Amino acid sequence: MTAPLLEVRDLSVSFGAVQVVDGLSYVIERGQSLGLVGESGCGKSVSSLALLGLLPPRGCRVEGSIRLEGRELVGLPAPQWMPIRGGRIAMVFQDPMTALNPLLTVERHLREVLAIHQGLEGELARKEATRWLDRVGIPDPAARLSTYPHELSGGMRQRVLIAMALAGKPDLLVADEPTTALDVTIQAQILDLLSDLRRELGMSMLFITHDLGVVERVADRVAVLYAGRKVEEGEVSEVLRAPLHPYTDGLVGSVPGFRPRSGRLRSIPGQVPSPAAWPGGCRFHPRCPHSQEDCTRIVPTESSGSRKVACHHALEAQR
């Protein structure tokens, strides 16, 4: 049996004494798209920065294992990251303005990637850059090469960023809330573009978002994170239709318009806890409507199988 494209096992990340990701495990097979869902502070962005070795070496401790086709990435020395970062795993960030260099033209941005990962220079690189801009749906791509980021709209900047990420022909694309800063009609276009490109290029994707509607649109499987831990994982349609974890259930009920209007929203009481003050036992227990005595003491272990849940009183039994 060949190793999966990406296998994350027991990944923990701490900044000083504060642990922000706690024992996260997941697998992404070739061509598959996994959605990582959670609210602010759940560790979804930090855990994905670890995939690209982008966490600061000082003051930040990464434990566990991240394997790309069986090759361990945790603890990899900086020079060996070069061909992986951008070449095997590429990233699209949330804010397309801060992710682009305001002093460089679109062409310079793309040619840097092409030179490092494809060894392309000169006219050949220019042709390839134009082709990628065309590929991500930028009108009049040849003319756009000489523009600067500030001359482009938010949607167009995000397209440039996607072109840059894809130009290195990665096996895995990590997209961290790539549409959160965009207007809804532009968001829809970017989501469709990512899905189309993924299918055509046979690429895998890790899609990080807080928006369940977005996950449904782009992901095959979904992992729900709460307070640094994974609480549920499974096929997108199953998880969203019949959540097993009370947190997922609350999240699905909280989204207005996600299900047809049915009176009040089922909100989750309380606040998202901060990483410095995570509750003991199951971290969701203070906000959980089904919480019992054991939840306050014992950390729930994850069930096995392809549909996973970490809860002492999963909702399955109650259905």
Next chain:
Amino acid sequence: MSLLSVRGLSVSFPVRGGLWGRVRQRVHAVQDVSFDLQAGETLSLVGESGCGKSTTGRAILRLLEPDAGSILLDGAEVRTMEGEALRSFRRQVQIVFQDPSAALNPRRTAFQAVAEGLIVHGLVSRASVRDRVREIFDLVGLSDEHLDRFPHAFSGGQRQRIGIARALALEPRVLVLDEPVSALDVSVQAQVLNLLEDIQARTGMAYLFIAHDMGVVRHVAHRLAVMYLGRIVEEGPAEEVCASPRHPYTRMLVASVPSLGERSTAGTVVRGELPSPLTPPSGCAFHPRCPHAQDRCRRERPQGEVVSGRFQACWYL
């Protein structure tokens, strides 16, 4: 008579440039916007960034000076109000802003933020201010221990509750809510939306709910007005508009929302980007993005008409 009536509202901003900062041109943010709001009703202004929805809200509160149009509260013209009438208007129409962190003074406690309006408008005696603020805190789900804390000690959702408490303190009849939940986490967003629903049920307050999220809008609004580049393109009962959008822009907007528009807008292609409001397209402003655009759309702007209870501004419906 409607509680709040807006007729032909237009607002523009100067665009300055050059060495002396002369006004080069004006950008027309809101053009000829009209709507009515009844007591106990939620009207939602929905649209993407730059469509003029927030500007409309601010103009209604007289935080901006409109170029034209009229704003009537109980039939009285708001734009010419002065003195006591204006004070009374300010009490009756309140606003909750999008970013609760920016809307609160970091050097004033939650109590001070809420009490200020009560004192300025002389609604309670100084001695009973604290008790009244306590009552309002209770109403929005904050407790006594929160009274003397500063904004930094609150989470985003709690700060928005303070913002709502501050507006409610004056017992307004119209509450303008400018994207009140878009800065909040999903689970907290639902708490605030439920809170707003409860308050409306109890007080019969009218909400002008400004938002970009069709899901949120569909949930909270009774009626909704869709804006595009400063104008209302469609208006009607919220559920109807979301379930069977008519204007091509509304269709695109509904189709854009993941999981919302699957049935009613299947096959709708979402394309193009918002043009610059400085150089709006001729005729119907939506024509460059519209799949049905024809010659007439490029030449003439549709004035809009009411068809079976719904306003729509499109030549080909």
